[in-house]
Amino acid sequence: MSVMVPSRTPAQITPGRQALDSALYQLGQAAEHLGLDDGLHTMLATPRRSLTVSVPVRREDGRMDVVQGYRVQHNVSRGPAKGGIRFHPGTDIHEVTALAMWMTWKCALVGIPYGGAKGGVAVDPTALTTRELERLTRRYVNEILPMIGPEKDIPAPDVGTDEQTMAWIMDTYSVNAGYAVPGVVTGKPATLGGSLGRSGATSRGVQIAALSALGHAPDGVTVAVQGFGKVGALAAQYLADAGCRVVAVSDVSGAVHAPGGLDIADLRAWVAESGQVLGYRHADALGHDELFELDVDVLVPAALEGAITETNAPRVRARLVVEGANGPTTPEADEILAANGTVVVPDILANAGGVIVSYLEWVQNMQAYSWSEGEVGRRLHELMQSAYGEVKSLAAERALSLRQAAHVIGVGRVAEAHQMRGLYP
Numbered sequence: 001m002s003v004m005v006p007s008r009t010p011a012q013i014t015p016g017r018q019a020l021d022s023a024l025y026q027l028g029q030a031a032e033h034l035g036l037d038d039g040l041h042t043m044l045a046t047p048r049r050s051l052t053v054s055v056p057v058r059r060e061d062g063r064m065d066v067v068q069g070y071r072v073q074h075n076v077s078r079g080p081a082k083g084g085i086r087f088h089p090g091t092d093i094h095e096v097t098a099l100a101m102w103m104t105w106k107c108a109l110v111g112i113p114y115g116g117a118k119g120g121v122a123v124d125p126t127a128l129t130t131r132e133l134e135r136l137t138r139r140y141v142n143e144i145l146p147m148i149g150p151e152k153d154i155p156a157p158d159v160g161t162d163e164q165t166m167a168w169i170m171d172t173y174s175v176n177a178g179y180a181v182p183g184v185v186t187g188k189p190a191t192l193g194g195s196l197g198r199s200g201a202t203s204r205g206v207q208i209a210a211l212s213a214l215g216h217a218p219d220g221v222t223v224a225v226q227g228f229g230k231v232g233a234l235a236a237q238y239l240a241d242a243g244c245r246v247v248a249v250s251d252v253s254g255a256v257h258a259p260g261g262l263d264i265a266d267l268r269a270w271v272a273e274s275g276q277v278l279g280y281r282h283a284d285a286l287g288h289d290e291l292f293e294l295d296v297d298v299l300v301p302a303a304l305e306g307a308i309t310e311t312n313a314p315r316v317r318a319r320l321v322v323e324g325a326n327g328p329t330t331p332e333a334d335e336i337l338a339a340n341g342t343v344v345v346p347d348i349l350a351n352a353g354g355v356i357v358s359y360l361e362w363v364q365n366m367q368a369y370s371w372s373e374g375e376v377g378r379r380l381h382e383l384m385q386s387a388y389g390e391v392k393s394l395a396a397e398r399a400l401s402l403r404q405a406a407h408v409i410g411v412g413r414v415a416e417a418h419q420m421r422g423l424y425p
Ligand code: NAD
Pocket: 157, 158, 159, 160, 161, 202, 226, 227, 228, 229, 230, 231, 232, 250, 251, 252, 253, 288, 302, 303, 304, 305, 324, 325, 326, 327, 351, 352, 354, 355
């Protein structure tokens, strides 16, 4: 095999590098299973285009800061590149490359005609004013402008970005084009052509994946959720709505725990007011690590990569892990969880609801048309359930984990597209 994951000194192992090593390891397993030749494997392990940009930002006090930004298109063999934009101080080119690669397999797995991309800016958005954020977003978009477009590469929200960020991106792109181009981003506000149901789509997909994997009525099933942002908060809400008892959630401030079950709507109202879960009156405070060790049925990591590692995996008691986040479980942790009988519904399947509804939004934009929320929800349900069924049967047929099966399907479809198209020139 020509793509090896090299050994690294501790100083070289940033969280982003770890995420990329995990992604390469998962690809390597799928490539081996599929019997891909070295050349094709190397091609799939290498991003098609990567751009690093310096983004100058004028601060409110007149100072100028310069931050690093990235956009990576991992693969465009099946259609335009698709993937979110992350604003987080820890992001780097390796993390963005890993996230772009996972997007490629995810889109192929759920059968939508996209390649994979991701963007990132190494900045803490909570440390900026709204006007600074707007200037930063517009300048970053201007720097990556040659790469993006409705037929080339379509960004969406990720960690630290939201509907407002997408509206600024759509505006910046449209002003440069000279006319409105709603299809350049997804996850926009509905008034700008955003899809009804997009803001809760990833979480709805997590709920569908969790309920499918449970395979029985969710009444009384206990759940812990790491990360209470766009994905985690609504995943907690939808699981509670379905009858689960969400007993603990966390965000960057810490974790809160109520063994009798949290009132998620009330907790979301508290977070909207205070900005954090910690301090919520109707629950006890809990350490970050303790959340992973709770005796719950389902654990939903919905924050960042590398949350479940070889260190804490032996103490995970949940029978089911449903990955709302991208890359939350390291390959070493995967093995420990499997040995302990814990089933993991992998990121590229469990959190695919977001890109599915993004695709529906883009189709609507390209046709200047709009579907009802019910129609969007029905199509999301159908695509999620069909992808889950395919992964589950392949895993059973070939004695693979759900992650291995999902990668075999996703990587296999992209490899097939390359083989059918041939190599130019
Ligand atoms: P977000 O910025 O809205 O929320 C992130 C949450 O994680 C916040 O509550 C933050 O406080 C929390 N967090 C950060 N570090 C933490 C830690 N160490 N412990 C506990 N909580 C921590 O981001 P999001 O859009 O909800 O994305 C979360 C994850 O889901 C990411 O991995 C992202 O790539 C993935 N994802 C997002 C979407 C989407 O549509 N937004 C789609 C697919 C996958």
